[in-house]
Amino acid sequence: MSSHWFTERHESSGSSIGYRLVEQLADEQTPFQRIEIYRTSDWGNLMVIDGCTMLTTRDNFLYHEMMTHPALFTHGAPRDVVIIGGGDCGTLREVLRHPEVASAVQIEIDERVTRLAEEYFPELCESNDDPRARLLFDDGIKFMSDAAPESLDVVIVDSTDPVGPAEGLFNAAFYGTCFRALRTGGILVQQSESPLVLLDLIQSMHKAMREVGFSETRTLPFPQPCYPTGWWSCTMACKGGDLAEFREADAAGKPFATRYYNADIHRAALAQPEFMRAVLPR
């Protein structure tokens, strides 16, 4: 067995996570970033962007299921969905499992992320040819700013960390464009980093989301081994409605298989650990 390891040293938390490698499969410098793909000994394939782990074959189901199904089962009837980022297409695949969805547009800035995902994570891309799917390679911030008012039901922000290209996705200006583009009852959901390390970022997201008019906000924690601390979260905001409730019977009887998400897990993810309850709005 190879003794080569890829290790991501997460400077801001002073911790690292690594994987035992078998071989490098790709290494590209795109106009936006450096993308590496490795085959690992135990985690399937691994995608790394600018030195940060993006996903592994083995554990991406946790993230992709939790970025989609809670939001889509909270919305009463999600028809028009937009995914900002999400170039590996795993989020798109989960969105398209919902028969109510009529249109899912993915706006990824770097086409090479998607092309490499098609090659090395083909299972995540199996719905890319769905007639309801549209893949754009463009700037998500500009897309949302140009979106027609009240034209969308769910906006999913599946981006990298809030530094570099994704920085502009974590502020009130961007949330304002999402709020405007959502219909009443619409939901914004965004990946919101590790609750243990970036609770101050999560707090600022709640504040900025409410500032632009979202009536309620909630952070749902979930396990995600390949990201710093192994514990991650998404934060939902709604334009009217109640994030504590969801279509529980529909979730329990969902017409598709999952590996993590189910109605009980959805309810469970709404529970707030004491240290989060102490600082986040209810």
Next chain:
Amino acid sequence: MSSHWFTERHESSGSSIGYRLVEQLADEQTPFQRIEIYRTSDWGNLMVIDGCTMLTTRDNFLYHEMMTHPALFTHGAPRDVVIIGGGDCGTLREVLRHPEVASAVQIEIDERVTRLAEEYFPELCESNDDPRARLLFDDGIKFMSDAAPESLDVVIVDSTDPVGPAEGLFNAAFYGTCFRALRTGGILVQQSESPLVLLDLIQSMHKAMREVGFSETRTLPFPQPCYPTGWWSCTMACKGGDLAEFREADAAGKPFATRYYNADIHRAALAQPEFMRAVLPR
């Protein structure tokens, strides 16, 4: 800032977790194992045994709270508690927060673990002088085998991994001694590794626990950044009773502070991800 890192390479899962170090505080070879203590840049102090991360100052609250409060709030009136292992005394501290507990005996095989914890994790040892506490340094397997029948309410197995000294804590012979020593309504709870990596071990624990007479078994997952995959679990077994129910009002009104556990988190931890539900008994 130091550029030294401690990295635990977890061979069986092909993944690693590391911490940025400031300095080494202790390095001892005891009759049982090698214990190292480090000061880290972001995680407080770090205890390593035989190369495996045992705990950090920053994130041990997750493990210690989840190893104790779900079991103690599930039991109707926990009076006599035994902790097998648990040498850092963090589990003991959480147990003693329950006013119903009249006696808590900790049986740790290696006294040096506790003495080093007293020095480098003093906050975990702050209840060691509680008159209800008794610290023994002895073999936990022998202790349980000698325990008087029907003399205990809760047995907590807070051990290292099921290899080496702790191997004998993960089989029907040991569970049989726990079952015998527990009163009716008694609860056994044991750390049960990463649900993502060691689901087959968890299955075998359920099987062995039921074999010796426990009427119900449940695995509760929780985040634990310093352990492989960052996702951990405890498995509970009861001698009669119902593990899906707990003293919810008492948990909601608990007379002590926690940082992770609360009644909602207890209920949430009972939710089973789809891939666990598929293979574990209900």
